Amino acid sequence: MNYFLPEGVENPFASIEQVERWPAGEIIFREGDPPRGIFILYSGTVDLIFSARTGLKRTLRTAVPGEVLGLSDAVRNSPHDCTASTRTGAKIGFVPIRALQEQLEDTPALWLTLARLLSADLGSCWASMRTLAAAR
């Protein structure tokens, strides 16, 4: 169940997103790259991989359907803080950053949707932190 699409609520990005199927093992965006837009994960799973200066790379989070990847980076206009790679085949909706910004100017109420999405993302982060702390 997508948590940004409660029953009966229209997808606010429907008119501006490009939905595509991605095979497993594809890089959606790389750590350090500037944000090109946001990626709505409709199906499949995506690994979020973090890198150390030593070259060590680890998957520290996994995104599941309903999550919007790169949203925080797009809102902050800051480089991606991790690499996103499809673990399985996935159906992903891409919204270019310019289109997102224009949509927000035309429909400021969309900021509430973004606040909901970011709230859910934050909860996912905290859940990951609990798991990592328990593993130590």
Added chain:
Amino acid sequence: MPSPYNLDIHNTCADCTVRTERLFCNMSPSSVSTMDSIKFTGIYPKGSLLFVEGEQPRGVFILCSGRAKLTTSSSEGKLLIVKIAEPGEVLGASATILGKPYEVSAETLEPSQLNFIKREDFLRFLTANAEVCMHTAQQLSEKYHSAQREIRSLGLSQTTGEKLAKLILDWCDQDGDETPKGVRLKVLLTHEEIAQMIGTTRETVTRLLSDMKRRKLIDVKGSTVLVLDKGELEHMVSI
């Protein structure tokens, strides 16, 4: 009559002298006026529990002054500090917006002024004010970014010493005062709380800090930490 805890209390947001410096609070006069009509100002001593993990969301707390720790419990009951909240932050926003139980607990670390807004009033405020929504979303982005940084530290650090060195370096960047002898920090956290931030035990933190003092990387006098060799601490961090 002196104010409680000698805090510089702002009873109205309109009169707040630092409002325009804060991401969430820097809003139009009409939004400020609305916020003044729906908030309840309170002064809280150190150690006040604002909300508890798992509790149904009653509303949000805007931290006007002071600091608070946000904690969560792992499945093994280990307490982890996910963030130290600074003035200007809106606590409990994600739970309030989603209508789900608070995912963290919030406790003041020092005497603090907080403005509480009931859930229904906050949601109505957001629905009617795109500007406030935008500021809320922007602040949530910052919190997400901060959480991702902590995930990186928890997941990639090879040793607990590295995590502690990274934490001290982060403090230097955020709050450090450069002096001729090194970077001066005011650290109000106990060793137990530092342990909760990096997922280890108090005994390990005490031992590591003693080791850093012995190696003259830091000097500690009460709550003041002087970072003498920032370069060596940076060398310890691989992430």
